[in-house]
Amino acid sequence: MQPADFTSLPAQQQLDTLYFAGDILANRYEGDNIFLLYNLRDFYVELRYDAYNSQLHQVTAFRNTDKLEPYLPYLA
Secondary structure (H helix, E strand, O other): OOHHHHHHOOHHHHHHHHHHHOEEEEEEEEOOEEEEEEEEOOEEEEEEEEOOOOEEEEEEEEOOHHHHHHHHHHHO
């Protein structure tokens, strides 16, 4: 599966895939948002949740390790 394939899945199927096949690596907080970082085979997935409304706002799948920088303090 490629990152674009993952993001083209329906939202519930994305979450199911992460739950059953992904490994959670870290979480971080920024303002009212909670960010969760997963590893899914050979790419990463970041979820952005609204902490107050418990709503998923964004799903980003990527391979570029530069996007891991905000998580580095939490991965040690």
